[in-house]
Amino acid sequence: MKAGILDTRPKAIDIIALASDHAGFRYKEKIKAFLESKGYGVRDFGADSERPVDYPLVIRPAAEAVAKGECARGIVLGGSGNGEAMAANKVKGIRCAVCWNRKSARLAREHNDATMIAIGERMIPLKTALDIVRTWLTAEFKGGRHLRRIKEIKNAE
Numbered sequence: 001m002k003a004g005i006l007d008t009r010p011k012a013i014d015i016i017a018l019a020s021d022h023a024g025f026r027y028k029e030k031i032k033a034f035l036e037s038k039g040y041g042v043r044d045f046g047a048d049s050e051r052p053v054d055y056p057l058v059i060r061p062a063a064e065a066v067a068k069g070e071c072a073r074g075i076v077l078g079g080s081g082n083g084e085a086m087a088a089n090k091v092k093g094i095r096c097a098v099c100w101n102r103k104s105a106r107l108a109r110e111h112n113d114a115t116m117i118a119i120g121e122r123m124i125p126l127k128t129a130l131d132i133v134r135t136w137l138t139a140e141f142k143g144g145r146h147l148r149r150i151k152e153i154k155n156a157e
Helices: 022-037 056-067 082-089 102-110 126-138 145-156
Strands: 015-020 041-044 073-078 096-098 116-120
Touching: 015 022, 015 056, 022 041, 022 073, 022 116, 022 126, 056 073, 056 082, 056 116, 073 082, 073 126, 082 096, 082 116, 096 102, 102 126, 116 126
Parallel strands: 015 041, 015 073, 073 116, 096 116
Antiparallel strands: none
């Protein structure tokens, strides 16, 4: 970088990995727009339409980007969010929580230090999904007794 020129590229701390299968595609696009409107960078791993796609093919690369520190956190979507969370959690270092309301999102961060969340488009309204994202992004890990449990999870990997 030349002296005097600011590097304006998004840093990993500002980038959210985003991925969905076909059943979560519509919400993924809405969440992407929401994140960008709040100043986050988004790295979209697909899907790129509502055409059927096997979710592990798009979820795993998103989870790997979070695990490597290329993205700060990740959001994955599907019909229920369950399969997506399972696929993400196979990546070492990932703690992906299925969230269905603001409280589950808040506790995923505060108690579990969730690095990713999974949302089911067929399970909740869009407004709730956006509330989940907002809540999860602003909640902070509380540490304390919860840190001991996170270490136990890491030791099991």
